[in-house]
Amino acid sequence: MIDFLMQPWPWWFSGLVLAFIMFSLLLFGNSFGFSANLRTICSIGGAGKTVKFFDFDWKKQTWNLVFLVGSILGGFITSEFLSLESYTPALSENTISDLQELGFSAPNSIQPSELFAFEAIFTLKGFFILAIGGLLVGFGARYAGGCTSGHAISGLSNLQLPSLIAVVGFFIGGLIMTFGIFPLIF
Amino acid sequence: MKFIKYLIVGTLFGIVMSKSEAISWYRIQEMFRFQSFHMYGIIGVAVFSSAIIVALIKKFNVHDMAGNPILFFPKNKSTVRYLLGGILFGLGWALSGTCPGPMVVNIGYGFMSFGVIFIFALFGTFLYGVVKDKLPH
Secondary structure, three states: OHHHHHOOOOHHHHHHHHHHHHHHHHHOOOOOOOOHHHHHHHHHOOHHHOOHHHOOOHHHHHHHHHHHHHHHHHHHHHHHHOOOOOOOOOOOHHHHHHHHHOOOOOOOOOOOHHHHOHHHHHOHHHHHHHHHHHHHHHHHHHHHOOOHHHHHHHHHHOOOHHHHHHHHHHHHHHHHHHHHHHHHHO | OOOHHHHHHHHHHHHHHHHOOOOOHHHHHHHHOOOOOHHHHHHHHHHHHHHHHHHHHHHOOOEOOOOOEOOOOOOOOOOHHHHHHHHHHHHHHHHHOOOHHHHHHHHHHOOOHHHHHHHHHHHHHHHHHHHHHHOOO
16 A cells, blocks of 8 residues: 555556546536636736636635645645655656757656756746746636646546547647747757 | 535645656656657546546436536537637647646645746736637637
């Protein structure tokens, strides 16, 4: 048991737990969609005074904000108590060598230090990558009406064609970035 | 107290996303390079099992804990907003290696740089609200 808790969890287990989370939220009378929190936080910040899109009763979304706080807590618990001292994800050799060609060093944690080390925030290129990445995700999620949880999980499981279109869009964008733009910026 | 169940489920989400490495930029790169089954396995099992759950809820008219029937509302029919919004989202997903959920899980994990991503995701959402009526939907 302890051994299972400390090792990385297999994909099928993660998938089943995500379905359980989706089901729990339905039983609680809500539905799984994480990016709605971004709109809620804009609203709490007062964006509703100037922009109509944010003028809604955000208090009905309190449950989702609590879910968000739990997510932060879950990340903290994992890194503090449920992770081995140092470990590297068992990544595909092809991915490692492709990334090395782009100038990334061999992985020694779950995130590349080139992009996510604290110091990266204070370099011009590092800051722009984080900023533009976040901007695109936030803008795109709302334009598409949902993110991976809302469209890929909630939407696809309800056989929604719009969600399938959105997920196809996610992949078109991801492939353009990976194969078209990465070679230009890295 | 009525929110404690959301805290528990949210915590489970944060743990499972980190333990299965779905919060890793590397794993998202593997996915977009089609070099590993890992992320497809996670999303595939999640969608397949969720689809069975949704079908059973509809078939047996399952009610939520408050006694209300669980209803599913069809999303508005359109192509342009889902496709264009999806493409912008995908560009950001591949660049930052994270979608909105894993952003905050990463912050909890200790990667403070994801705080910058999250702040700009809020800004992106705000920007959408500002220009919304000028965009094709």
